[in-house]
Amino acid sequence: MPADAPELAKERDFLAEARTQLGRMRDRVAALDGRYAGDPISADALEAALARRMEQLTDDPEIPLFFGRINIEESAEIFHIGRRHVSDGDGEPMVVDWRAPVSTPFYRATPKEPMGITARRRYGFARGHLTGFEDEHLTRAGLPTDGTGTAHSDILEAEIERPRTGPMRDIVATIQPEQDVIVRMPLERTLVVQGAPGTGKTAVGLHRAAYLLYAHRDQLTRRGVLVVGPNKSFLRYIRDVLPALGEIHARQATIEEIVGTHAPVRAAEAADVATLKGDGRMAEVLRNAVWSHVGTPQDTLVLPRGSFRWRVPAYEAREAIEQVRARDVRYALGAAQLRHALAHRVLVQIEETGDALDDKAWDVLARTKPVRDYAAAVWPAVEPRRLLFRLLSDPGFLAECAEGILSEAEQLLLTWERPPRTPGSARWTTADLVLLDEIVDLLDRMESVAHIVVDEAQDLSAMMLRALGRRAATGSLTVLGDLAQATTPWASRDWSDVLGHLAKPDGHVEQLTAGFRVPGDVIELAARLLPSIAPGLEPPTAVRRARGRLTITDVPLDDVLAGVAGLEGSVGLIVPDDAVAHLRTTLAATGVAFAVVGEQDDERPGPDEGDVDPDDASEFDAHLDLVPASLAKGLEFDHVVLHDPAAIVAAEPNHATGLRRLYVCLTRAVTSLVVRHDGDLPPELGAERLDETLVG
Numbered sequence: 154m155p156a157d158a159p160e161l162a163k164e165r166d167f168l169a170e171a172r173t174q175l176g177r178m179r180d181r182v183a184a185l186d187g188r189y190a191g192d193p194i195s196a197d198a199l200e201a202a203l204a205r206r207m208e209q210l211t212d213d214p215e216i217p218l219f220f221g222r223i224n225i226e227e228s229a230e231i232f233h234i235g236r237r238h239v240s241d242g243d244g245e246p247m248v249v250d251w252r253a254p255v256s257t258p259f260y261r262a263t264p265k266e267p268m269g270i271t272a273r274r275r276y277g278f279a280r281g282h283l284t285g286f287e288d289e290h291l292t293r294a295g296l297p298t299d300g301t302g303t304a305h306s307d308i309l310e311a312e313i314e315r316p317r318t319g320p321m322r323d324i325v326a327t328i329q330p331e332q333d334v335i336v337r338m339p340l341e342r343t344l345v346v347q348g349a350p351g352t353g354k355t356a357v358g359l360h361r362a363a364y365l366l367y368a369h370r371d372q373l374t375r376r377g378v379l380v381v382g383p384n385k386s387f388l389r390y391i392r393d394v395l396p397a398l399g400e401i402h403a404r405q406a407t408i409e410e411i412v413g414t415h416a417p418v419r420a421a422e423a424a425d426v427a428t429l430k431g432d433g434r435m436a437e438v439l440r441n442a443v444w445s446h447v448g449t450p451q452d453t454l455v456l457p458r459g460s461f462r463w464r465v466p467a468y469e470a471r472e473a474i475e476q477v478r479a480r481d482v483r484y485a486l487g488a489a490q491l492r493h494a495l496a497h498r499v500l501v502q503i504e505e506t507g508d509a510l511d512d513k514a515w516d517v518l519a520r521t522k523p524v525r526d527y528a529a530a531v532w533p534a535v536e537p538r539r540l541l542f543r544l545l546s547d548p549g550f551l552a553e554c555a556e557g558i559l560s561e562a563e564q565l566l567l568t569w570e571r572p573p574r575t576p577g578s579a580r581w582t583t584a585d586l587v588l589l590d591e592i593v594d595l596l597d598r599m600e601s602v603a604h605i606v607v608d609e610a611q612d613l614s615a616m617m618l619r620a621l622g623r624r625a626a627t628g629s630l631t632v633l634g635d636l637a638q639a640t641t642p643w644a645s646r647d648w649s650d651v652l653g654h655l656a657k658p659d660g661h662v663e664q665l666t667a668g669f670r671v672p673g674d675v676i677e678l679a680a681r682l683l684p685s686i687a688p689g690l691e692p693p694t695a696v697r698r699a700r701g702r703l704t705i706t707d708v709p710l711d712d713v714l715a716g717v718a719g720l721e722g723s724v725g726l727i728v729p730d731d732a733v734a735h736l737r738t739t740l741a742a743t744g745v746a747f748a749v750v751g752e753q754d755d756e757r758p759g760p761d762e763g764d765v766d767p768d769d770a771s772e773f774d775a776h777l778d779l780v781p782a783s784l785a786k787g788l789e790f791d792h793v794v795l796h797d798p799a800a801i802v803a804a805e806p807n808h809a810t811g812l813r814r815l816y817v818c819l820t821r822a823v824t825s826l827v828v829r830h831d832g833d834l835p836p837e838l839g840a841e842r843l844d845e846t847l848v849g
């Protein structure tokens with residue numbers, strides 16, 4: 154970093170002035186009074202908007218107001234770039250938002266393609282204090298480069314190498330060109346981002362959400378943005394990222410929470426049953442099941458009106474049904490349209506007698522009891538839970554709906570062995586709720602949000618993807634995932650299938666290849682599994698300078714834990730799920746403070762509801778996290794102790810899935826990884842080829 158003291162002093166003055174101006178902006182908002190709005194509803198909305206604006210303008214002294222600067226060649230203007238826009242008293246920008254178009258060259262300019270800027274400056278900060286800067290001149294030849302056309306940056310390197318603590322942080326100061334291209338893709342584009350572990354998929358997806366919220370503020374806040382993650386612990390891990398970028402309007406949910414509005418999940422089921430329920434063919438079965446309710450009228454509709462009795466013969470009612478069905482509308486709308494079609498036939502007869510009737514009269518006819526009763530008999534209302542209950546408990550009905558779609562064996566697999574007595578007493582599983590979601594949508598079109606970011610998407614079944622696709626029917630999606638990390642039996646093998654199930658066949662696949670998390674040695678070990686689990690996929694290229702520390706050992710776990718106890722940064726002890734309870738007790742006995750990832754899912758007692766150990770840390774804030782292997786996905790820790798890999802593999806329904814789970818667990822480490830085994834390492838790790846020095 155250059156020791157250019159006068160320039161550094163100038164930048165510090167600029168920072169102080171920017172802070173003053175931010176304070177002024179905040180004071181101005183504070184002086185506005187929502188109560189003077191025209192009516193109470195606008196007043197409430199205005200008050201809420203002002204409160205939000207105040208929140209956005211809050212100055213956190215720990216967070217730098219800007220992290221970069223660019224010099225524009227043509228105008229000779231200088232722009233400081235930060236998390237939010239700050240203007241001076243005359244409305245001139247002092248700091249521009251990182252998402253503004255003017256900021257793009259900060260992320261993407263190279264000496265080869267300077268994008269209209271002459272220089273880029275990056276700032277070093279420590280707890281909000283400006284400590285230095287480094288300049289990169291993009292139009293001067295002969296610069297040292299790292300081979301990618303970008304000069305080496307110590308500040309960038311320090312950010313990438315920093316020890317990890319706590320939940321995930323934003324990467325706004327160091328977004329890389331290949332990542333920035335994805336972040337700023339147009340809203341209409343549905344994208345899949347395939348990337349090996351630690352290539353920044355989650356970070357990129359969240360920054361893309363923040364970018365889209367900025368670039369299409371009205372549309373996105375009105376119609377909504379949804380971030381979907383694999384489980385609640387993961388959502389807790391990422392929950393601070395968007396608020397740190399000033400965005401508090403994105404809903405974050407798991408797929409279980411999304412479909413959980415239909416009924417509570419009360420049971421789990423065998424993998425083969427859940428897999429079949431997640432199969433895309435189920436959509437066709439459910440469609441048949443819903444539409445099987447439409448009957449063939451045999452009787453005449455008779456509608457008494459005054460002294461007349463108007464009639465619609467059965468063959469005309471059949472015709473009306475055909476016409477409505479040909480429109481391919483949702484089932485419930487079809488029922489309403491049938492009532493109107495029947496009423497219309499009566500209307501025409503009345504008009505033929507010389508009576509002129511208007512549309513209101515048409516509506517009234519459609520709502521008369523004889524029309525409603527007749528329509529309800531041939532196009533009855535369908536209750537989703539009742540329908541699914543029937544499908545899973547009545548083999549005859551299932552056979553009718555699944556004919557030519559599911560084999561007899563598959564139908565048998567779907568049918569409940571011991572059916573519950575009523576739909577109300579059914580113990581629904583997650584896969585059932587996804588089916589209910591499909592039925593609800595067959596009945597009535599669901600509302601669509603403007604954009605969905607879905608993480609770990611490789612693990613979703615076809616039916617789950619359909620549930621998300623319909624929620625973005627008039628919007629778009631950013632789909633993040635890694636086929637090599639697929640650990641559900643219903644996972645996708647191909648991104649074009651995923652796009653098909655999302656009903657976005659035109660979406661396209663982007664790749665991220667640079668690994669920001671996992672050090673080289675650890676990648677090399679994990680990559681040995683790739684030929685068995687995802688033959689077409691490449692490991693990431695480690696951009697981290699640190700090679701990392703990798704130890705493979707069979708010494709007792711206590712000794713390993715003693716070895717990592719004093720290390721700086723977070724420690725994740727990843728263990729087979731069924732070892733958690735035992736290790737929890739063992740760790741508690743040692744008096745070490747730790748948290749169990751996922752434990753917060755089961756409502757912890759409040760302060761007045763029992764004894765909460767004050768030493769109990771909450772996950773991601775603790776130095777040591779005990780992590781069930783099934784919840785390791787998406788997380789990272791400075792130091793990982795991976796306990797009993799053979800048992801982690803064996804816990805999965807098949808060996809390939811077990812190896813993928815192991816791959817996920819092996820790739821959580823930022824600095825060091827200890828693989829602790831009992832002499833039974835999975836052969837795919839190539840233990841015989843392990844370097845002597847690694848084997849502790």
Ligand SMILES: Nc1ncnc2c1ncn2[C@@H]1O[C@H](COP(=O)(O)OP(=O)(O)OP(=O)(O)O)[C@@H](O)[C@H]1O
Pocket residue numbers: 312313322323324327328329332348349350351352353354355356357635638669670786787788789820
């Ligand atoms: N441009 C960047 N600058 C600094 N750090 C980065 C950058 N991109 C990613 N990282 C860091 O790399 C780590 C991994 O990122 P992230 O979790 O988004 O990767 P991922 O591809 O989603 O991984 P996984 O497949 O394991 O879920 C995070 O700590 C993230 O902050």
